[in-house]
Amino acid sequence: MGAVLKLVTIQELAARIVDAGYGLLNNTDNLVIFGSAQEEATALPSDEPEISYADDFSWELGTDSRLILPANPNRLQATFVNHSETENVYLSYGGIARSGRGIALLKGGGTYEINKFNPYRGAIAAISTGASTLVGMEAV
Numbered sequence: 001m002g003a004v005l006k007l008v009t010i011q012e013l014a015a016r017i018v019d020a021g022y023g024l025l026n027n028t029d030n031l032v033i034f035g036s037a038q039e040e041a042t043a044l045p046s047d048e049p050e051i052s053y054a055d056d057f058s059w060e061l062g063t064d065s066r067l068i069l070p071a072n073p074n075r076l077q078a079t080f081v082n083h084s085e086t087e088n089v090y091l092s093y094g095g096i097a098r099s100g101r102g103i104a105l106l107k108g109g110g111t112y113e114i115n116k117f118n119p120y121r122g123a124i125a126a127i128s129t130g131a132s133t134l135v136g137m138e139a140v
Contacts, residue, residue, distance in 0.1 A: 048116065051076050054139035061089060061128035065097040069124040074140040078114040078124070080105060084132030097125040105134070 015033065017025055025031065054077075059068050069078065082089040082105035091103040091112060103112050114120050126134055 049076060051139040054137050056137045057135065059126065059134045059136075061126055061132050061134055063099065063128065063130065065092075065125050065127045067095055067123060068126045068134070068136070069138055071122045072138065072140065073121050075114070075119075075121045075138060076116065077139040078120075078136060080112045080126075080134060080136040082107060082110040082132065083135055084108075084128065084130075087128045087130040087132040089126055089128045089132055089134050092125045092127075093120055093122055095123050095125055097127040099127050099129055107132075 015031075017031075057068070059066065069075075080089075080091060084107050086107055088107050089105040089110065090097050090099055090101060091105065092098065092101070104110065105112055128134075
């Protein structure tokens with residue numbers, strides 16, 4: 001015999017009626033609103049390794065390529081955030097980054113994350129279009 005799970009949620013909906021040149025609604029008008037919703041749940045397998053340690057970093061970048069993280073076979077996650085308000089940063093999988101190529105972290109908070117869905121354990125290099133600060137975290 002199977003189990004039945006019933007999920008009940010209360011939703012709210014608001015609408016704003018604006019006169020678009022044809023007048024506002026009156027008591028003979030009908031208003032029909034269509035919509036849909038999708039709820040998703042993700043269950044992680046219990047045998048997945050958990051993060052046991054993380055280290056945070058801050059790198060000052062310029063127009064020369066810089067190795068920011070060496071290869072790490074234990075890397076489970078890494079996050080990078082461009083703190084520059086005026087300069088773009090480019091990441092590269094490997095030891096050398098080139099401006100305008102690779103993974104772009106746009107000025108004003110561009111971010112990138114390596115995780116179990118896009119794992120990479122090799123070296124990571126970065127370069128910027130000018131003086132900038134890149135912050136990040138690597139977790140094992």
